[in-house]
Amino acid sequence: xxxxxxxxxxxxxxxxxxxxxxxxxxxxxxxxxxxxxxxxxxxxxxxxxxxxxxxxxxxxxxxxxxxxxxxxxxxxxxxxxxxxxxxxxxxxxxxxxxxxxxxxxxxxxxxxxxxxxxxxxxxxx
Numbered sequence: 001x002x003x004x005x006x007x008x009x010x011x012x013x014x015x016x017x018x019x020x021x022x023x024x025x026x027x028x029x030x031x032x033x034x035x036x037x038x039x040x041x042x043x044x045x046x047x048x049x050x051x052x053x054x055x056x057x058x059x060x061x062x063x064x065x066x067x068x069x070x071x072x073x074x075x076x077x078x079x080x081x082x083x084x085x086x087x088x089x090x091x092x093x094x095x096x097x098x099x100x101x102x103x104x105x106x107x108x109x110x111x112x113x114x115x116x117x118x119x120x121x122x123x124x125x
Contacts, residue, residue, distance in 0.1 A: 024050055027110055028101040036112040038121050050104040057097040062124035072097050084118040
């Protein structure tokens, strides 16, 4: 059964694959553009997978809603609490000062999540 499934995967209709590639490319471009529009955030363009990995160092140490996060782990906790968006702090990968975002979600959800973070970060002082 596994061999038949593998054969179908490599020889069957790949229309769905092309559609997924188009959708992920659109989401990649959207998240990079939106993150780079946030003051204090710098996001390089990802070249693989479906993750964006921006620097949030420009936000660290600034006051946000009565807190002053000094690590990306603290900032990720604040983003979860205040913007209700889950991000993975760079400390989990040995790169403090960064966030990992997945863009493997619906376009509207992606835009909404980044907009929530942008509104929160706009309050940084």
